[in-house]
Amino acid sequence: MSKLLTVFGATGMQGGSLIHHILNRPELSKLFQLRGITRDASKQxxxxxxxxxxxxxxxxxxxPVSLEPAVAGSYAVFAVTNYWDNGSCSAAIEIAQGKAVADAAVQAGVALLIWSSLPNITEITNGAVTTIHHFDSKAEVETYIRGLPITAAFFMAGWYMQNHKFLMPPKKNDDGTVVFSQTWSPTTVVPMIDITDTGKFVTPILLNPDKYNGKSFTCATAFYTPIQLVDGWTTVTGRTVTYEQIGSDKKQGNLTAEMQKQLKDSTEGINTWSYFGPNGEKDLEWTLAQLEEKLTSWEEFLRNNEPWFPEA
Ligand SMILES: NC(=O)c1ccc[n+]([C@@H]2O[C@H](COP(=O)([O-])OP(=O)(O)OC[C@H]3O[C@@H](n4cnc5c(N)ncnc54)[C@H](OP(=O)(O)O)[C@@H]3O)[C@@H](O)[C@H]2O)c1
Incomplete structure (x- = not known):
């Protein structure tokens, strides 16, 4: 008999990607029935x-009262919170939400909880950087879950490739040249994930929860420098795209002022402590060794998401 997988964020990128991954693979659809959670069942x-x-x-x-019936009868729950929801940008809200969904899963007797986590930057930097709230809050929930009587594993998404389609795309100048601007130094390495690959990371956990109990998946295709990113655009679009390192106070792409303020330290920090911390490259190597399916490279992502500069 198939088992029920309940997915939070079903209408969004992480949860939606996981659902599509399972729906598109008959061998997984046979094993898992899907329940998607949304605040608005009437949305498209x-x-x-x-x-x-x-x-x-x-x-x-x-x-919290809505969460227990939402997870009732589930074999597994994939839980993701949206720190940026409606510009709320609140660690306190994210922590309360994460703990509430974990408590509901325990109460309902769910066998497996997969939490969308991120590293604790305060710990990684030995207290030198305490302002990356959207990482630390997810890590705090992870610590809480580790103390609960439930089998749990952790999906830690790298920097979405999609950020550079929707939020921070390269910009065309009046003279027709195209520039990609970021705060990263040209040699910084950034772990990039095509977030539609979410299911490729989560499936091994669903299929083998005991093996991965307590494990964190460091989720990215690879680490890329900004120079490799612009080289990708140049190859795929045929237009020369150059890289410009900018100060973190300069307006970036389509970010709101609040998002830019909150992302300032984290985008700068990638230059120094890296996104996943000092063990990031080793942890990514371990994660990649657990996967059955090939991940999307930056160049493939660019081809899958054309056009880039239609009127350039
Ligand atoms: N962008 C990056 O590079 C990156 C990297 C790592 C981690 N992240 C993290 O990813 C998270 C966002 O995930 P995403 O990209 O999948 O988000 P998304 O595409 O913006 O979608 C957000 C999802 O969360 C659901 N949601 C929001 N608030 C909810 C609530 N109160 N109750 C129930 N559902 C709620 C929404 O459902 P409804 O609106 O349908 O209710 C929607 O499905 C953020 O916390 C962010 O920090 C982002």
Whole structure:
């Protein structure tokens, strides 16, 4: 009999990607029935999922009472919070939501909880950097989950490739040249994930929860320098794209002022402590060795997401 997998963030990138991954693979669809959680079952993304056979349940991570019925009967729960939701940008809200969904999973007797986590930057930097709230808050929830009586594993997403399609794309200058601007030094390495690969990382955990109990997956295709990113655009689009390192106070792409303020330290920090900390490259190597499916390279992502500079 198939087991119920409940996915938070079903209408978003991480949760939605996991659902699509399972729906697109008959061997996984046979094993897992899907339930997607949303605050608004009438939104188009939820309706489309229902049309594909996903059970849609309405619940709100900020309303603990709604969470127990949302996870009831589940074999596994994939839980992701959105720190940036509606510009809330609140560690306290994210921590409360994460703990509430974990408590609900324990109460409902869920066998496996997969938490979308991130590294604790305060710990990685020995207290030198304490302002990367959207990382530390997820890590605090992870620590809480590790103390609960539930089998759990942790999905830590790298820097989304999608950030540079929607939020921080390269910009065309008046003279027709195209420039990619970021705060990273040209030699900094950034772990990049095509977030539509989420299911490729989560599937091994779903299939072998005991093996991965307590393990953290460091999720990216590879570490890329900004120079490799612009070389990718140049190869794929045929337009020369150059890299410009900018100060973190300069306006970046389509970020809101609050997002830019909050991301300032983390984008700068990637230059020094790196995104996943000092063991990031080794941890990524371990994670990649657990996977069955090939991940999307930066160049493949660029080809899959054309056009880039249609009127350049
Ligand atoms: N961008 C990056 O490079 C990056 C890297 C690593 C980690 N992250 C983290 O990824 C997280 C966002 O995940 P995502 O990219 O998948 O988000 P997304 O595409 O923006 O979607 C957000 C999802 O969260 C759901 N959601 C938000 N608030 C909710 C609530 N109170 N109750 C129930 N569901 C709620 C939304 O559902 P409804 O609106 O349908 O209710 C939606 O499905 C953030 O916390 C961010 O820090 C981002």
């Amino acid at each position: 993304a939820a309706v489309s999922l229902r049309e594909r056979g996903v059970e849609i349940v309405q619940a709100d991570l900020s309303d």
